[in-house]
Amino acid sequence: MNSLIPLFVIIPLGCAFLMAMLGRFIKNINKFITPIFMLSLVYLTFHFIINSEGTLIYKVGGFEPVNGIPIAIYMVMDGLTKLILLVISLVGFLAIFYSLSYTKQYTSERKFYVLFSLMIAGMNGIVLSGDIFNIFVFLEIAAISSYALVAFGVEKQQLEASFKYQVLGGIASLIILLAIGLIYWNTGTLNIADISRQLTINCSSPTGTNVFIKFISVLLIAGFGLKAAIFPFHTWLPDAHSSAPSPISAMLSGVLIKAVGIYVIIRLFFNMFPLSYELSMTITVLGTISMIIGGLLAIGQWDIKRMLAYSSISQIGYIVLGLGIGMLVLATGGNKAVAALSITGGLFHLLNHSIFKGLLFLSAGAVEYRTGTRDMRKMGGLSEVLPITSRTSLVGSLAISGIPPFNGFFSKLIIIIAAIQAQYYVLAFLAVLVSVITIAYFMKLQKYTFYNNDGSKWKEKKIKEVPFSMAFSMIVMALLCITLSLLVIPDVREIFLKPAVDVLINTADYSTKILGM
Amino acid sequence: MIIYILCFILFLVGLYGVVSKRNLIKIIIGIAIMEYSINLFFIMIGYIEGGTAPIITKGFEHSKFVDPLPQAMILTSIVIGLATTALLLAVAIRLYQKYGTFDINKIKDLKG
Numbered sequence: 001m002n003s004l005i006p007l008f009v010i011i012p013l014g015c016a017f018l019m020a021m022l023g024r025f026i027k028n029i030n031k032f033i034t035p036i037f038m039l040s041l042v043y044l045t046f047h048f049i050i051n052s053e054g055t056l057i058y059k060v061g062g063f064e065p066v067n068g069i070p071i072a073i074y075m076v077m078d079g080l081t082k083l084i085l086l087v088i089s090l091v092g093f094l095a096i097f098y099s100l101s102y103t104k105q106y107t108s109e110r111k112f113y114v115l116f117s118l119m120i121a122g123m124n125g126i127v128l129s130g131d132i133f134n135i136f137v138f139l140e141i142a143a144i145s146s147y148a149l150v151a152f153g154v155e156k157q158q159l160e161a162s163f164k165y166q167v168l169g170g171i172a173s174l175i176i177l178l179a180i181g182l183i184y185w186n187t188g189t190l191n192i193a194d195i196s197r198q199l200t201i202n203c204s205s206p207t208g209t210n211v212f213i214k215f216i217s218v219l220l221i222a223g224f225g226l227k228a229a230i231f232p233f234h235t236w237l238p239d240a241h242s243s244a245p246s247p248i249s250a251m252l253s254g255v256l257i258k259a260v261g262i263y264v265i266i267r268l269f270f271n272m273f274p275l276s277y278e279l280s281m282t283i284t285v286l287g288t289i290s291m292i293i294g295g296l297l298a299i300g301q302w303d304i305k306r307m308l309a310y311s312s313i314s315q316i317g318y319i320v321l322g323l324g325i326g327m328l329v330l331a332t333g334g335n336k337a338v339a340a341l342s343i344t345g346g347l348f349h350l351l352n353h354s355i356f357k358g359l360l361f362l363s364a365g366a367v368e369y370r371t372g373t374r375d376m377r378k379m380g381g382l383s384e385v386l387p388i389t390s391r392t393s394l395v396g397s398l399a400i401s402g403i404p405p406f407n408g409f410f411s412k413l414i415i416i417i418a419a420i421q422a423q424y425y426v427l428a429f430l431a432v433l434v435s436v437i438t439i440a441y442f443m444k445l446q447k448y449t450f451y452n453n454d455g456s457k458w459k460e461k462k463i464k465e466v467p468f469s470m471a472f473s474m475i476v477m478a479l480l481c482i483t484l485s486l487l488v489i490p491d492v493r494e495i496f497l498k499p500a501v502d503v504l505i506n507t508a509d510y511s512t513k514i515l516g517m
Numbered sequence: 518m519i520i521y522i523l524c525f526i527l528f529l530v531g532l533y534g535v536v537s538k539r540n541l542i543k544i545i546i547g548i549a550i551m552e553y554s555i556n557l558f559f560i561m562i563g564y565i566e567g568g569t570a571p572i573i574t575k576g577f578e579h580s581k582f583v584d585p586l587p588q589a590m591i592l593t594s595i596v597i598g599l600a601t602t603a604l605l606l607a608v609a610i611r612l613y614q615k616y617g618t619f620d621i622n623k624i625k626d627l628k629g
Contacts, residue, residue: 133593137593144604159612160624163541163609166604167535170605171532171535171551174548177555184586185562190586
């Protein structure tokens with residue numbers, strides 16, 4: 001079982017190499033290979049979720065620890081990893097299936113699939129890596145391929161967005177690298193579990209280590225916050241996510257900012273650093289502000305994908321809020337059940353957001369594919385000519401606004417209940433308020449895009465429903481929006497969410513399990 | 518200690534370039550300077566005064582060795598830096614072809 005872990009990186013990386021080599025000679029080979037390997041990753045993830053328990057470790061090169069000090073590069077698979085891998089492979093498969101028709105408008109289709117595979121390899125690597133420098137390396141693989149994918153259309157807007165994204169992303173990577181250097185300087189190791197042990201030993205001695213930990217934490221929050229687009233580092237996101245090709249927007253908004261940003265932040269701050277009240281408060285406050293700011297900025301947008309991008313900032317705020325409340329409760333030594341509920345809400349919303357935001361971006365892409373515009377003022381009445389797209393988009397909008405029985409309702413409800421139980425009434429109120437704002441701008445989106453007139457303008461132009469592969473992905477995602485709400489049932493939650501929550505609740509267990517003490 | 522402070526000042530010089538310059542190429546140079554300062558910082562972490570290369574040979578079993586791990590990491594980091602800089606320059610050239618200028622004040626289609 002353990003030896004299967006590297007396959008998550010090897011399969012996409014190997015496929016990217018093969019496709020870059022063979023794609024030149026065999027026509028359309030990329031279109032066959034990519035969905036097949038994504039499907040195999042989905043299968044592998046489910047295989048691990050159902051058949052394995054606890055923490056699995058793969059030591060690259062087979063080097064055993066010397067005197068209890070790990071020297072190999074570790075790949076770690078635990079509950080949280082499995083959850084994020086599920087998100088990556090599921091949304092990745094649907095996005096790539098959607099692109100089979102969508103990419104026909106580009107001149108060099110095969111490069112799209114190569115870059116896509118590289119991005120998947122990078123994200124899987126980040127999630128599996130138990131070593132902080134390898135997180136950086138895989139992060140750069142994912143980031144560089146996403147820069148190239150944002151600029152894939154090579155029009156004015158795409159290039160400008162990509163340049164902005166690259167400059168800010170480059171600064172973020174360098175700040176992260178500086179933090180890694182400082183950590184190595186102070187602890188003499190790169191393994192997350194070993195760093196955690198060293199920091200706990202150092203913390204008991206009073207001399208200056210706390211200041212050092214705080215400095216590194218601030219650097220890491222800035223670096224990974226920029227990657228996750230948390231306020232005040234969110235300015236690149238609306239440009240990059242609205243200019244990219246639609247399946248890539250779905251991947252960036254739905255998966256990349258979570259695997260690269262949120263996942264690493266929670267992994268490092270729950271499992272590596274000793275929890276502290278100040279940092280938990282910082283993270284919670286940043287999450288709350290980005291939740292509000294993203295929602296308010298989304299209302300005024302007329303570009304359909306730009307509105308969805310701002311909405312991503314707002315929903316990422318929800319996720320960070322849920323996880324931040326959990327951190328606060330744990331740091332102040334409060335009730336563990338409340339912390340568990342709050343973290344469950346955050347992770348549940350992470351899973352849900354990747355599905356419904358993916359769905360909304362794919363629907364927006366379908367609209368753009370048929371009408372050639374992203375401006376909502378030029379649309380209207382599209383529900384007459386695009387029945388499937390309009391239905392799936394409606395499902396996505398209802399889910400993200402938190403209307404029962406869709407999944408978004410339950411995850412938001414859990415976060416709000418947890419905030420009340422933890423006695424953060426202001427945060428609970430703000431979460432409800434932003435939920436109302438969310439309904440407002442999604443009503444605007446639905447009204448101006450799909451209703452508002454009889455659609456005779458589009459009937460004259462003979463606009464047809466989108467091709468099969470695009471429609472298929474959207475329908476599957478719409479169905480997932482309903483079925484994922486089953487996760488509130490405790491028995492189902494045990495399989496998918498509870499292992500991930502346990503990893504975060506028992507903060508010190510991560511390092512003891514890996515170091516085998 | 519002073520050498521670390523100088524290294525940090527180099528980082529800030531790069532950051533100043535990125536934040537204040539208007540020319541795309543100068544921004545890219547700023548990022549490159551930041552990257553070099555961090556590479557330098559890593560090398561200094563591993564350096565020990567009077568240390569030799571960490572190869573155990575007869576007669577040198579107990580001498581001081583420099584830490585080889587930061588050097589290995591920096592080799593990786595330099596390669597990554599090459600990729601980012603190449604991609605940045607490629608996009609900058611494409612932008613020049615579309616707009617006919619390197620001035621970021623004239624390249625602003627995206628707003629809001």
